[in-house]
Amino acid sequence: MKAMFNREEERLEVLAQLARAPIPTRAALIEEYRRRSEGAFAPRTLECYHNIVRSFSAWCDERGYSSKPPISPSVVAEYVDWLGGQIRSTTIATRLWAIAEMHRANFEASPCRHRLVELALKSVKRKYGAAVRQAPALSKKEVWAAIERQGDSRADLRNKALLWILTDSWCRASEVVAFKVKDLLRQEDGSSLLYVTRSKTDPYGEGAYAFLSAEGTRASLKWIREAGLRRDDPIITKSQVGGLRTPLNPATVTRIIKRCIGRDDVSAHSMRVGGVQDAFRIGCDLSSIMVAGRWSSPEMPARYARRILASQSASAQVSRAFEQERASEL
Incomplete structure (x- = not known):
């Protein structure tokens, strides 16, 4: 019987192949990704992404963690715990998107899909709520x-x-x-x-x-x-x-x-x-x-x-x- 196609396994295999690629080849791909993303994302999205990466990098530096991908899921989960109660859960999700995109830009597996990070976000939502603030209505x-x-x-x-x-x-x-x-x-x-x-x-x-x-x-x-x-x-x-x-x-x-x-x-x-x-x-x-x-x-x-x-x-x-x-x- 023919095995079913597994997109996740294929993605991880591609990342493994890239990790084994020569440094110049990998650097060229990372630079091409950066260049193409500037045309693929809206300017405000890119601005938001860069602001989040700077903020997360500063948080990592203050605690002695490396902010360069790949980053441990435990570190990202700790970051989510720290954000809990300070910002809304939807904003935390946006920050996780930026961290995931930072890993994609470096052709590394995202830690944000790890179960530890998922559980950390669920815990924050349960403790602080997941209500979305709505703009007051004007009739x-x-x-x-x-x-x-x-x-x-x-x-x-x-x-x-x-x-x-x-x-x-x-x-x-x-x-x-x-x-x-x-x-x-x-x-x-x-x-x-x-x-x-x-x-x-x-x-x-x-x-x-x-x-x-x-x-x-x-x-x-x-x-x-x-x-x-x-x-x-x-x-x-x-x-x-x-x-x-x-x-x-x-x-x-x-x-x-x-x-x-x-x-x-x-x-x-x-x-x-x-x-x-x-x-x-x-x-x-x-x-x-x-x-x-x-x-x-x-x-x-x-x-x-x-x-x-x-x-x-x-x-x-x-x-x-x-x-x-x-x-x-x-």
């Missing part, structure tokens, strides 16, 4: 109120366009700052579609569309005319007269939102969360919500709407029906 009603408080200055016109795009499209800040004038596609009813060329979940640029209401379209067009933006200019740019027509930084978008809303705990993601909650509240089905937010799985929108869904659950409906029945009998 459409709250955003409308903020838009109505804006005046007619150049900055106010830009901010109105920004708020409308965020609350209508449910786009991330990184997606909003990437929109160009040519990505605003008008529709017959006065609304528009925004073409999302690339996103966090679409790194290869397959493209998607987001909705912009008629009011949002009018606000965006008014800002575009006021700023004299051209087809290839970013929609959300600096508001100063004569300022560079370059995209705003996502962090700047968050600061504008905080100032317009009047709260320090909100961000661009708050409108994405609020949009999902509004949609569940008025009875939209999950599939249409996933299309609006461009999600490929229901996990994230369901997480955003946990409080709303609890109020719409079967137990809540039974309770309300029972209350109505009792009230009719009285």
Whole structure:
């Protein structure tokens, strides 16, 4: 009988062969991996990777451990123990990804898949919890109120366009700052579609569309005319007269939102969360919500709407029906 293919055994065999390769050959492969990774990963991903490697290396140096691959699974497990309670478990997972990538870049087996490391992470989650912090929700009603408080200055016109795009499209800040004038596609009813060329979940640029209401379209067009933006200019740019027509930084978008809303705990993601909650509240089905937010799985929108869904659950409906029945009998 033919033996079944085992991808893990094949991977380990390749690593063993590389370990036996001459030093110049191995060094050339490591350099090629570094060069290719710069084109394969987003700049922010590479920045995150290098920051984690520096932090982990400093931690190893302080304790007398070598920070050069291969690193013992026991050392990585100790690192996970040390991180527990200081940062969220999802952030610990990101750090483990970077350590694993550091080993892949050197063609070494990753210690992060070792059972000791898995158990360390499970222990941290059990002790400190694995809840994911969620951005506070901003409902459409709250955003409308903020838009109505804006005046007619150049900055106010830009901010109105920004708020409308965020609350209508449910786009991330990184997606909003990437929109160009040519990505605003008008529709017959006065609304528009925004073409999302690339996103966090679409790194290869397959493209998607987001909705912009008629009011949002009018606000965006008014800002575009006021700023004299051209087809290839970013929609959300600096508001100063004569300022560079370059995209705003996502962090700047968050600061504008905080100032317009009047709260320090909100961000661009708050409108994405609020949009999902509004949609569940008025009875939209999950599939249409996933299309609006461009999600490929229901996990994230369901997480955003946990409080709303609890109020719409079967137990809540039974309770309300029972209350109505009792009230009719009285």
